[in-house]
Each structure stands twice: as C-alpha cells, then as structure tokens.
Amino acid sequence: MTAAPVLMKGNEAMAEAAVQAGCDAYFGYPITPQAEVLEWMARRMPELGRTFIQAESELGAINMGLGAAATGARVLVSSSSPGISLMAEGMSYMAGSEVPIVLLNVMRGGPGLGSIGASQSDYFQATRGHGHGDYRTPVLAPSSIEEAVALMADAFEIAERYRTPVWVLTDGVLGQQMEPVVPQYRTPARHEFDWALSGTGGTREPRVVRSLHLQPYELEEHNTHLQQKYAEIARNETRFATEDLDDADICVVGYGTAARVARTACERARANGIKAGIFRPISLWPFPAEALAKAAAKVSAVVVVELSAGQMIEDVRLSLEGSCPIYFVGRTGGMIPTPGEVLETIRNAALEAEPDYWLPAGETATSTPSTKTAEKCPESAVGLYPVELFE
Amino acid sequence: MTATIVPAERRVIYRRPQALTEKSTHYCPGCGHGIIHRLIGELLDEMNLTQRTIGVASVGCSVFAYDYFNVDFVESPHGRAPAVATGVRRARPDQFVFTYQGDGDLAAIGTAEIVHAAARGELISVIFVNNGIYGMTGGQMAPTTLLGQKTTSSPLGRESGAQGVPIPITEMLAVLPSVAYAARGSIANPQLIGRAKQMLKRSFEIQEKKQGFSIVEILSTCPVGWGMTAGEAMEHVEHDVVSTYPLGVIVDRVKGDK
Numbered sequence: 001m002t003a004a005p006v007l008m009k010g011n012e013a014m015a016e017a018a019v020q021a022g023c024d025a026y027f028g029y030p031i032t033p034q035a036e037v038l039e040w041m042a043r044r045m046p047e048l049g050r051t052f053i054q055a056e057s058e059l060g061a062i063n064m065g066l067g068a069a070a071t072g073a074r075v076l077v078s079s080s081s082p083g084i085s086l087m088a089e090g091m092s093y094m095a096g097s098e099v100p101i102v103l104l105n106v107m108r109g110g111p112g113l114g115s116i117g118a119s120q121s122d123y124f125q126a127t128r129g130h131g132h133g134d135y136r137t138p139v140l141a142p143s144s145i146e147e148a149v150a151l152m153a154d155a156f157e158i159a160e161r162y163r164t165p166v167w168v169l170t171d172g173v174l175g176q177q178m179e180p181v182v183p184q185y186r187t188p189a190r191h192e193f194d195w196a197l198s199g200t201g202g203t204r205e206p207r208v209v210r211s212l213h214l215q216p217y218e219l220e221e222h223n224t225h226l227q228q229k230y231a232e233i234a235r236n237e238t239r240f241a242t243e244d245l246d247d248a249d250i251c252v253v254g255y256g257t258a259a260r261v262a263r264t265a266c267e268r269a270r271a272n273g274i275k276a277g278i279f280r281p282i283s284l285w286p287f288p289a290e291a292l293a294k295a296a297a298k299v300s301a302v303v304v305v306e307l308s309a310g311q312m313i314e315d316v317r318l319s320l321e322g323s324c325p326i327y328f329v330g331r332t333g334g335m336i337p338t339p340g341e342v343l344e345t346i347r348n349a350a351l352e353a354e355p356d357y358w359l360p361a362g363e364t365a366t367s368t369p370s371t372k373t374a375e376k377c378p379e380s381a382v383g384l385y386p387v388e389l390f391e
Numbered sequence: 392m393t394a395t396i397v398p399a400e401r402r403v404i405y406r407r408p409q410a411l412t413e414k415s416t417h418y419c420p421g422c423g424h425g426i427i428h429r430l431i432g433e434l435l436d437e438m439n440l441t442q443r444t445i446g447v448a449s450v451g452c453s454v455f456a457y458d459y460f461n462v463d464f465v466e467s468p469h470g471r472a473p474a475v476a477t478g479v480r481r482a483r484p485d486q487f488v489f490t491y492q493g494d495g496d497l498a499a500i501g502t503a504e505i506v507h508a509a510a511r512g513e514l515i516s517v518i519f520v521n522n523g524i525y526g527m528t529g530g531q532m533a534p535t536t537l538l539g540q541k542t543t544s545s546p547l548g549r550e551s552g553a554q555g556v557p558i559p560i561t562e563m564l565a566v567l568p569s570v571a572y573a574a575r576g577s578i579a580n581p582q583l584i585g586r587a588k589q590m591l592k593r594s595f596e597i598q599e600k601k602q603g604f605s606i607v608e609i610l611s612t613c614p615v616g617w618g619m620t621a622g623e624a625m626e627h628v629e630h631d632v633v634s635t636y637p638l639g640v641i642v643d644r645v646k647g648d649k
Contacts, residue, residue: 025478051482055507059504063478063504064477066478067476068478070465070478071483071486073482075478097466197479197483198445198486199463200442200462202441207463207464208457210448210466
C-alpha cells in the first residue's frame with residue numbers, strides 16, 4: 001500500500017528527515033530562508049530527548065556541531081548563505097579532523113547580505129571546499145522535497161562512512177515551497193567509531209580529534225590520506241539523474257530548482273519539435289563529469305541553467321573539455337530563470353547547431369537566426385524571439 | 392649508647408599524576424602552563440575523573456595540551472572552545488568536560504562563545520590562563536595586556552585611548568546568574584598555587600554536581616613574551632598583575648556568596 005502524500009514545506013520536511021535519520025543534536029541560528037528548520041528542531045528535538053541549541057552565531061553553531069560530532073553523535077547544522085560563510089572555519093577544521101557532520105544550506109542571493117530570494121550562488125563555496133586548506137566535501141543537491149528527504153539520510157551515511165562533513169545544498173524555493181510528499185524516511189545503521197571521544201574508561205589509549213599537524217611532512221601525509229579518501233568518494237558517491245536524453249539533440253544541465261525550470265522548458269521544447277533532455281547532477285562534488293561527457297557526446301549542444309551568474313558551468317566545461325558548444329541561462333540575486341528564457345536558449349542552441357532545424361524539407365534559413373552568442377546572459381535575448389509561440 | 396635509626400618505610404611523596412603523560416612539555420622555561428597542567432592532572436586523579444574526561448584544547452601555546460593529558464581531547468578553532476565544549480557536554484552528559492584557554496583565545500576572538508556558554512549555564516569547567524599576551528605568535532598585545540605594558544604590537548606600551556583597557560572578563564561573566572562559580576587565582580608562589588588548586592577543585596565539583604557553569608582564571612607568566620627572567624615574571628605576577636586582576640573568589644552562587 002502506498003502512503004498518501006502529505007503537503008509539506010521543504011524546510012520542515014528536511015528537518016523531520018534529519019530527525020528520522022537519527023540526528024542526535026542540532027545547532028542553528030535564525031536566518032531567512034532556513035528559519036523553519038531551526039523552528040522545527042526547536043520543537044522536535046527536545047520532544048525526543050535530543051539536543052537542540054539556538055547558538056549565539058553561526059560560528060557557535062558549527063563549533064557546537066564539531067564538539068558533538070567529535071563524540072560520534074549524528075549532527076545537523078543548518079543555515080543560509082551569509083551564515084554558511086561564517087561556518088567555513090568550522091567546516092575546514094572538521095574536514096581536517098575528519099569529523100562527520102551534515103550541513104544544510106538553504107541558499108539565498110549574494111554577495112554580502114544579498115537578498116532572501118532563492119539562489120544557487122554558493123556552488124563554488126560548497127564544491128570548492130568552503131574554508132581554507134586542501135579539502136573537499138561531498139555536496140548533495142535535491143530538486144524536490146521528496147528527494148531532499150531521501151538525501152538527508154544519505155548525507156548522514158556518507159558523512160559517517162567517510163568521516164567527512166557533507167552538504168545538503170538547496171535554495172530558498174525548495175526550502176519555502178510546499179508540495180505533496182510521500183516521505184521516505186530512513187535511519188542509517190549506527191556504527192561504533194574507533195575515533196569518537198567517549199572518555200577512555202581506563203580501557204584504551206586517549207583519543208584526540210584534531211587538525212593540527214605542525215610538522216609539514218606530517219601534514220602532507222595527512223593531506224595525502226585525505227586526498228585518497230576524496231578519490232574513493234568520487235569513485236563511489238557520484239550521483240546524477242537523466243530525463244529524456246536517449247534521443248535528445250540538446251542536453252540541458254541543471255540541479256536543484258534550476259532543474260525544475262529546465263524540465264518545464266524541455267517539455268515545451270519537445271512540444272515544439274526540439275528534442276531536449278535533462279542531465280541533473282545530484283552530487284555536485286563529486287561532479288558527475290564522466291556521465292555528463294557521455295551524455296554530451298550524443299547531442300549537438302549543452303545548455304546550462306543556474307540560479308547564479310554561472311558557477312556549475314565551470315564544472316560542465318571541465319567535464320566536456322570543449323567537445324560540445326555550451327550555452328548558459330542564469331539569473332542572480334534571487335531571480336529565477338523562466339521556462340521561456342531557458343526555452344529561448346534551447347532554441348538558439350538548436351538553431352546554431354543546425355540552422356535548418358525547424359524548416360520544412362527543401363527550405364533553408366536565410367540568415368543566422370541568433371544574434372546571441374553562446375553563454376551570454378539570456379536577458380539580452382529575451383524578446384528577440386516570439387517566445388509566446390512556445391509558451 | 393647509640394640510638395638505632397630505623398629507616399622509615401619508603402613512601403611516595405611526589406609523583407607524576409596518572410592523568411598526565413610522560414611527555415616533556417614544549418613550554419618555555421618559567422611558563423605557567425606546566426604548573427597549571429599539573430594541578431589539573433592532580434585533581435583528575437584525586438577526583439577519579441581521568442577515565443571519563445574530555446578536554447577541549449584551544450589555539451595558542453596550550454593547543455598541545457592533548458599531548459600532555461591522558462584523556463580524550465578535541466582541538467577547537469581559535470576562541471570556539473566553549474562552543475565545542477557545549478557540543479561535547481550535551482552529546483556526552485556523562486563526561487567531565489573542561490576547556491583550557493588562553494586570554495587571547497577567550498577574551499578576544501572567543502568573547503561571544505564564552506559569554507553565551509556562561510549564559511546557558513553549560514556544565515563545563517573553563518580554565519582560563521591569563522598571561523596578558525599572545526605568547527605563541529611572538530608576544531603581541533592581548534585584550535588582557537596591562538596598561539603601559541610593551542608588547543611587539545604595542546611597542547610604546549598599551550595606551551587606553553588607542554588600544555582600549557584590559558578586559559576583566561571573569562568579573563564580567565560573574566554577573567550572569569547562570570555562572571555558578573567564578574574565581575581568579577595565580578601560580579606566582581607555592582601558597583597561591585595551592586589556592587588555585589582549591590579553586591579548580593571547586594569548579595570541578597560544581598560540574599560533577601551539575602550546579603552550573605564555572606570559570607577559574609589563573610594569572611600566569613610569559614617570561615619570553617614579557618622580556619623577563621622566570622623569577623622576574625613570577626614576581627611581576629605576584630606584585631604587579633594582581634593590581635589589575637585581583638585574586639579571589641568572585642562569585643560562588645552554590646555557596647550563596649554574593
């Protein structure tokens with residue numbers, strides 16, 4: 001029997017998913033648009049006899065997380081972009097100390113205080129390590145509330161399996177929206193950790209959780225160990241999804257909320273005779289480079305959609321190594337690309353690859369239909385074409 | 392007639408506490424950390440806490456405390472030790488948890504964390520070692536540096552107009568009703584070392600009885616950073632530093648003082 005869907009708000013669903021995943025301790029600080037995570041935990045965690053603290057700052061929250069996680073507790077910390085920046089210090093220490101923790105970022109527009117609108121402009125921050133030092137952190141990016149619920153449990157599992165901080169990277173749309181969900185809660189199995197602090201009990205040598213290795217050769221050895229671990233994560237934890245790519249001429253790449261916009265655009269493209277499909281990275285690090293390269297080998301162009309000025313597109317370029325034209329649609333500051341804008345770019349990509357794409361047999365295009373070059377901001381193109389034809 | 396001298400039975404009158412490792416410390420000659428480490432080690436032994444203690448090391452000379460104690464340790468980012476200790480203590484309420492922090496760590500970069508851990512009444516013991524200087528980085532001015540004191544970053548002497556006044560953070564924390572115990576001791580002479588040990592003991596007992604947050608500030612030395620001999624540094628603490636930072640129990644709410 002399938003459970004009936006329930007209407008859930010993204011932030012609350014993710015918080016409850018963490019509770020159901022066995023989160024022992026939550027630390028947070030109010031910031032829009034993730035405040036509901038904090039509020040949900042404020043009620044749920046004490047109810048279950050677990051730890052909840054509204055910290056004095058994001059610095060406090062992430063470091064309380066460090067302390068609790070160092071004892072082997074399952075810990076969630078959440079925030080939104082400006083607060084996440086403050087947490088870079090703690091995340092770097094935890095990467096160095098190999099402390100597992102899940103950090104949920106409900107992204108908003110930046111830089112600085114930015115806006116409270118949804119954004120994906122923390123992609124670089126999340127996938128390039130966040131804080132100082134040579135390290136990586138797995139980043140899971142759901143594009144629906146149901147997927148966010150499932151990925152929350154996965155995030156704890158990956159964190160504990162590899163002793164690493166893990167991100168769940170979402171945005172203000174996913175956090176704030178409500179949609180019908182059949183939540184697939186899951187509690188990852190518990191393990192005894194041979195590194196966790198518990199007091200020696202007089203039966204073992206003391207354990208130290210630390211990131212300091214004052215001797216350069218020792219630190220290099222430690223860093224080599226970390227890099228080997230990251231290579232293993234890249235081998236085992238790369239995730240993505242594809243939609244309608246089998247016969248596609250255009251591959252649209254987007255994650256999270258951008259993938260939902262892309263989906264609508266692709267449906268409209270197909271309704272108008274352009275075969276477009278979606279490649280959706282779910283793990284942003286490790287980025288599914290190999291799979292994307294394979295998918296792109298079968299299409300004439302790739303269109304990248306982001307709620308940013310273009311961040312993931314750098315990973316797309318690295319993945320494709322110039323093998324395929326890449327177009328970009330992005331809005332910033334809390335603005336969201338419309339399906340029409342994405343469709344516009346899909347259409348341009350299709351036409352530039354093959355000017356006769358839509359023309360009946362025998363006819364040829366009289367001029368290049370686009371004045372827009374690849375990867376330009378779509379706004380310059382809006383209005384150039386009768387978008388309403390496709391809406 | 393000759394008296395027969397019967398040799399007394401051999402007994403141990405002084406030894407390394409079990410809670411301390413055999414490793415030699417890296418601290419400079421005349422530094423107070425070794426004495427304070429020993430006081431903590433003695434108390435962990437005497438109070439039977441060694442086996443269920445988790446220490447939180449901060450950033451500064453004492454970051455290597457985990458090399459010298461036979462207990463589990465976590466290393467905290469600079470200033471965040473009270474937040475880290477909060478996480479540890481909440482996740483492991485059965486453990487005895489202490490932070491070991493210097494004055495730069497606690498009274499400058501970590502001001503928010505210490506104030507809020509105290510306000511929440513976290514059941515931790517904060518050991519606050521105040522030598523009025525950033526020792527590890529080469530003797531720069533700390534928030535606790537005395538007025539007029541020359542450091543590498545206040546070469547003309549600390550002047551209140553430009554560099555602010557020394558922060559009596561333990562007194563500031565003591566006004567919070569959630570602070571069960573706040574005291575300031577010193578290691579300037581054997582008598583004061585004994586008193587400092589009593590203060591630490593009181594703090595540890597209060598945590599064990601879950602009576603609230605406690606902090607013990609200990610005035611310590613940095614002969615190298617101060618440009619003094621070890622002896623001069625001890626005398627400086629005993630006679631000069633105390634005029635800015637008076638010794639004694641600032642508040643003991645469990646006993647009902649104040």
